[in-house]
Amino acid sequence: MSDCCSVNANSGSAPAAMACPANGTRSKRVDTLTVKSLARKLPLGMPNTQYYFCDASDCELVYFALDTEAPRFRREDLFVRVGAKETADPIPICYCFGFTRQDIWDEMRSTGKSTVAERIKIEVEAGHCACEVKNPSGKCCLGDIRRAAKDGLRVVQGNGF
Numbered sequence: 001m002s003d004c005c006s007v008n009a010n011s012g013s014a015p016a017a018m019a020c021p022a023n024g025t026r027s028k029r030v031d032t033l034t035v036k037s038l039a040r041k042l043p044l045g046m047p048n049t050q051y052y053f054c055d056a057s058d059c060e061l062v063y064f065a066l067d068t069e070a071p072r073f074r075r076e077d078l079f080v081r082v083g084a085k086e087t088a089d090p091i092p093i094c095y096c097f098g099f100t101r102q103d104i105w106d107e108m109r110s111t112g113k114s115t116v117a118e119r120i121k122i123e124v125e126a127g128h129c130a131c132e133v134k135n136p137s138g139k140c141c142l143g144d145i146r147r148a149a150k151d152g153l154r155v156v157q158g159n160g161f
């Protein structure tokens, strides 16, 4: 995605995705910088290995590594709430500028549409985002913002939820 601001992980030869050892969800690579930035406490002697991010809502595990001996990080090991794993508000979506799912839906309720993606895009283009150290996925949130806005349409129209 051209509007994505995330830095490319130093991929090496590690697979692009791995199955989460807790629940089998296909999990994508995440930069070690992201893991180190969001973990409350780093274990001593953390090995240099490729980490992966499990975004399944029914799984407590957030980060696991290619090296199965490497420490794993669960939800409670992180500073932030992992939006993809939360079912109760506040559900953070944009970690750089602090937008939650509620913010998006509130705007849609009052105006009928969401302008959050456009507002974030302007900030991204100006180089103001820091997804790789703030977002648990290490990636740009714009895809998640657009998904939340799509879900919001159903809420605003009163179907479901």
Ligand SMILES: [Zn+2]
Pocket: 020, 021, 022, 023, 024, 025, 054, 055, 056, 059, 060, 061
């Ligand atoms: Zn998992």
